[in-house]
Amino acid sequence: MNRKGLIIGMITAAAYAGFLLIRIDATANISTQKARIKLGQYLFYDTKLSYNQTKTCVSCHDPVMAFTDGYRTSSGADGYNLKHNAISLLNVKYRTVFTWTKQSVTTLKAQLQFPFFNEHPKELGWKGNEQIILKRFLNDTQYQRLFKKAFPLQSNPFQLANVQTAIIAFEEQLVSYNAKYDRYVKGNFSSFSEDERNGLTLFSSNRLGCTGCHRWEQPFKKDHPLFSKGIRVPSLRNVLLTAPYMHDGRIENINGVLEYYSQKNSLYLTNKEKKQIISFLYTLTDTSYLSNKELLNPFQYQ
Ligand code: HEC
Ligand code: HEC
Numbered sequence: 463m464n465r466k467g468l469i470i471g472m473i474t475a476a477a478y479a480g481f482l483l484i485r486i487d488a489t490a491n492i493s494t495q496k497a498r499i500k501l502g503q504y505l506f507y508d509t510k511l512s513y514n515q516t517k518t519c520v521s522c523h524d525p526v527m528a529f530t531d532g533y534r535t536s537s538g539a540d541g542y543n544l545k546h547n548a549i550s551l552l553n554v555k556y557r558t559v560f561t562w563t564k565q566s567v568t569t570l571k572a573q574l575q576f577p578f579f580n581e582h583p584k585e586l587g588w589k590g591n592e593q594i595i596l597k598r599f600l601n602d603t604q605y606q607r608l609f610k611k612a613f614p615l616q617s618n619p620f621q622l623a624n625v626q627t628a629i630i631a632f633e634e635q636l637v638s639y640n641a642k643y644d645r646y647v648k649g650n651f652s653s654f655s656e657d658e659r660n661g662l663t664l665f666s667s668n669r670l671g672c673t674g675c676h677r678w679e680q681p682f683k684k685d686h687p688l689f690s691k692g693i694r695v696p697s698l699r700n701v702l703l704t705a706p707y708m709h710d711g712r713i714e715n716i717n718g719v720l721e722y723y724s725q726k727n728s729l730y731l732t733n734k735e736k737k738q739i740i741s742f743l744y745t746l747t748d749t750s751y752l753s754n755k756e757l758l759n760p761f762q763y764q
Contacts, residue, residue: 494613494614499756501632504761505625509521510599512585513586513588521536522548523550526703527704528699529552533706536585539583540587542582542583546563546710547562549562552637552638552699553697558686559694560572560573561573562693570630571630574629596622637682638750642744658742661741669729670727676696698743700747701716702740
C-alpha cells in the first residue's frame with residue numbers, strides 16, 4: 463500500500479471504530495440499559511442530587527402518594543415554594559406533554575431542566591453548582607461503580623447528560639396500569655360494586671360531563687392530554703392518592719373537588735351521588751408498583 467492509501471485506510475478504520483463506538487453507546491445494550499435504570503433509581507432517591515443535599519426527586523414525588531408529595535405546592539431545596547402542585551410520575555413514559563401549563567414541554571429531557579436549573583425557587587439548584595454536585599458522585603465508591611456500569615465506554619462518565627439519561631431511564635419504569643377499572647374495562651364487570659357502577663355511570667353521564675375532559679388513558683398507549691383554559695386536564699389515575707388537588711393545590715380533598723364542580727356547573731350533586739363518584743374514582747387506584755423494589759428507595763434495601 464502506498465502512503466496515501468495507508469493514510470486513507472487509517473482514517474477509514476478510525477472513522478469505522480468511531481462509528482461503532484457511537485452506535486454501541488447510542489443503542490445501549492440491555493445490560494447497559496439496566497445499569498442506567500439502576501443508577502437512575504439511586505439518583506432519584508439521593509439528596510446528593512441537590513446543591514445543599516436537602517432534596518431530590520422523591521422529596522416531591524413520593525411513591526406512597528403515587529409519586530406526588532401531599533403538599534399544596536412543593537417546596538424547593540432553598541425552602542421557597544413552587545407555583546404548582548406536584549404531578550404523579552406514574553405512566554410519564556406514555557405522556558406527550560409535561561407540566562400543568564407549558565404545552566411546549568414535550569420530552570422528559572426538556573422537563574428535567576426545570577427541577578435541575580430553576581432558580582426561583584431552586585428545586586435542585588444545579589445552576590452554578592454542577593461541578594460540585596458531580597464531584598460528590600465521582601468521590602463516592604458506590605457511584606463510581608454505578609456510573610462505570612451505566613456508561614462503560616466513557617473515560618469520565620460523571621456528566622450532567624449522563625445523570626439525566628439515567629434518571630429518565632428510571633422514570634420510564636414507573637408504569638401503573640393495573641387498577642380495578644383496567645380489569646373492568648377488560649371485561650371483569652362483576653368485580654364492580656353497585657356504588658362503583660353507579661359512580662361510573664354518573665361520571666360518564668351527559669349531565670355531569672366529566673368524560674368530556676377526563677378521558678381514560680389506555681394502557682401502554684401514548685396519551686395526548688387536553689387543555690382547558692391553559693391548564694392541562696390531569697389524569698385521574700390514582701387520584702385518591704394525590705391530594706391536595708388542582709394545579710395550585712387549592713382544594714384539600716376529593717369531596718371539595720366534587721363540591722366545586724357541583725357549584726360551578728350547577729350539578730346539584732347529592733351526598734349519595736358524591737359518594738358513588740368517589741367509589742368509582744377509587745377504582746382508578748393501582749398500587750401494585752409498590753411491591754416492585756426496583757422502583758423504591760434503593761438505600762432501604764441495601
Ligand atoms: C421541589 C419539588 C420537586 C422536585 C425536587 C422535583 N419535582 Fe418534578 N415536579 C414538581 C412539580 C411541582 C411539578 C409540576 C410542575 C408544573 O407543572 O409547573 C413537577 C413535574 C414533574 C414532571 C412532569 C410530569 C407530567 O406529567 O407533566 C416530571 C416528569 C417530573 N416532575 C420529574 C421529576 C424528576 C425526575 C425529579 C428529580 C430529578 C423531579 N421531578 C424533582 C416538583 C418537584
Ligand atoms: C372542561 C373540562 C373539564 C370537565 C368537564 C371536568 N374536569 Fe375535572 N379537571 C379539569 C381540569 C383542567 C382540571 C385541573 C384544574 C386546575 O388545576 O385548576 C381538573 C381537575 C380535576 C380533579 C383534580 C385532579 C388533580 O390531580 O388535581 C378531579 C378529581 C376532577 N377534575 C374530577 C372531575 C369530575 C368528577 C368531573 C365531572 C363532574 C370533571 N372533573 C369535569 C377539566 C375538567
